[in-house]
Amino acid sequence: xxxxxxxxxxxxxxxxxxxxxxxxxxxxxxxxxxxxxxxxxxxxxxxxxxxxxxxxxxxxxxxxxxxxxxxxxxxxxxxxxxxxxxxxxxxxxxxxxxxxxxxxxxxxxxxxxxxxxxxxxxxxxxxxxxxxxxxxxxxxxxxxxxxxxxxxxxxxxxxxxxxxxxxxxxxxxxxxxxxxxxxxxxxxxxxxxxxxxxxxxxxxxxxxxxxxxxxxxxxxxxxxxxxxxxxxxxxxxxxxxxxxxxxxxxxxxxxxxxxxxxxxxxxxxxxxxxxxxxxxxxxxxxxxxxxxxxxxxxxxxxxxxxxxxxxxxxxxxxxxxxxxxxxxxxxxxxxx
Ligand code: MN
Ligand code: FE
Numbered sequence: 001x002x003x004x005x006x007x008x009x010x011x012x013x014x015x016x017x018x019x020x021x022x023x024x025x026x027x028x029x030x031x032x033x034x035x036x037x038x039x040x041x042x043x044x045x046x047x048x049x050x051x052x053x054x055x056x057x058x059x060x061x062x063x064x065x066x067x068x069x070x071x072x073x074x075x076x077x078x079x080x081x082x083x084x085x086x087x088x089x090x091x092x093x094x095x096x097x098x099x100x101x102x103x104x105x106x107x108x109x110x111x112x113x114x115x116x117x118x119x120x121x122x123x124x125x126x127x128x129x130x131x132x133x134x135x136x137x138x139x140x141x142x143x144x145x146x147x148x149x150x151x152x153x154x155x156x157x158x159x160x161x162x163x164x165x166x167x168x169x170x171x172x173x174x175x176x177x178x179x180x181x182x183x184x185x186x187x188x189x190x191x192x193x194x195x196x197x198x199x200x201x202x203x204x205x206x207x208x209x210x211x212x213x214x215x216x217x218x219x220x221x222x223x224x225x226x227x228x229x230x231x232x233x234x235x236x237x238x239x240x241x242x243x244x245x246x247x248x249x250x251x252x253x254x255x256x257x258x259x260x261x262x263x264x265x266x267x268x269x270x271x272x273x274x275x276x277x278x279x280x281x282x283x284x285x286x287x288x289x290x291x292x293x294x295x296x297x298x299x300x301x302x303x304x305x306x307x308x309x310x311x312x313x314x315x316x317x318x319x320x321x322x323x324x325x326x327x328x329x330x331x332x333x334x335x336x
Contacts, residue, residue, distance in 0.1 A: 005232050006094050006225070007160050007169070017095040022228065025096040028221040032103045035217070037210045039114040044121040044203040051122045051201070058200065061268050066201060068263035069188040070124070071132025072139045073211075074115040076184070079143065081108035083176050087153040091160050091169060092225070100221055107214045114207050121203070138262035142184050142255050149175035149248055167236045170229055174245050174291070177222020179252040181215050182287045187260040187276050189215075193310050194271045213311050223290045230292065237292075246293055253284045253297075278303045 004011075004021050020026055050057055058066070084105050092098060119126055128135075133143050152158055152168040160169045189212045196205025230237050257280060261273040281297035288295055302308075 006097065006228050007091070007166060007233070009093070012093045012095075014093045014095050014098060017099065020096050022094060022096055022224075024224045024228075025094070025100045025221070028217055028224070029096070029100045029103050031217050032100070032107060032214070035210075035213055038110060039117040039207055042203050042206050042210075044117075047201050047203040048121055048123075059268065061264070061266055062195065062200065064265075065191050065263050065268065066195070066204070067124075067129070068132070068136065068139070068259075069192055069208075070115060070118060070204075071129050071136060072142070072188060072259070073111070073185075074119070074129050075133045076143070076180070077108055077111040077115065079146065080176070080180060081105055081112065083150060083154075084108065087150070088173070088176070091153065091158075097225065104218055104221065107218070111211050111214070114211065118204055118207065136262070138255075138259040142259055145252065145255055146175055146180045146184070149179070163233075163236055166229065166233055167241050170226055170236065171241075171245065171248075173222060173226050173229075174248060177219055177226070178287050178291065179249060181222065182219045183249070183252045183256050183280065183284060184259075185212075185215055186280060186283055187256050187263070189310075190276055190279055190304055190307060191260070191263065191271065193307065194304075196310075197306065198269065209310055216311055219287075223287075226291050242293055245291075246288065246296060249284055249288060250296055253280050256280050275303045279307070 006022065084101055089098065089101050089105075092101065115129075118124075119129055133139050150172040152165075153172045158165070158168070160166055189208060192201075192205055192208040193212070195201050196209065257273070257277045260276040260280070264271065264273050264276070267273065278300060279302065281300035282302045285295040285297050285300050
């Protein structure tokens, strides 16, 4: 029987990374490194020109959609970084998992930089954009939801000892990884990448594409972490607890649909909020099954099959014939 445990393991020496107990944590770390990028590599000249053009430029609806997504992501990235460093890192003492959390924290810093770069390039009003989490109710609700369902681990007296506390910890991990990174980012990804497919705001779109690729790995790490804790502590996975987690995910989908409808009140070419809702139901089913829970949404088929290809950057780079930046080692990647 396996005796080593990821949580509450007094024999873990956080400084002793070898031998590795959880190879998946290593794999995610290496994938993250292979995906390295920085926003300054992506030219913004075309975006600046299009954003400032008064005639035959973007429509009002397109502008609203872009602004809403910059508004949500600009603060959400820092929120994620803070959660990792201040809350999760403290409780996960396993060294290979910590190595990944450090990598993830760095990537969130790169994402935070991305929105500084977008704001600067487009000449946006930083006070307005960085305040949208207060002034736009559909954004505020998402942020409040995450803050509320991740309160346990932010409590400085919180410990993961005992069944109820382990449940609280897993509950909060689902809040961070599955809901925040796995659902609350995805209406934005679909909107911005749909615009990219029409060759509009290509620079911003490519940055969202790089972020999407990173977030796919964050989510995979989070799911593996959750599944490992549950596997090693099966007593926490009661039907009541499963129901609670499922309800949270469904509530997250509702808030994300509300956000999409607010960012995109009338719909633009090829994109309407009711179609985004279908997409969110489809990905929510995938998130649920990834952590061992049954699907919750009927007939949820993927209305945006192109989103899967968006994660594979090479293909899209050739398609748009923009500058190819290849950090990735050959054949290093597999997607969920
Ligand atoms: Mn991020
Ligand atoms: Fe992330």
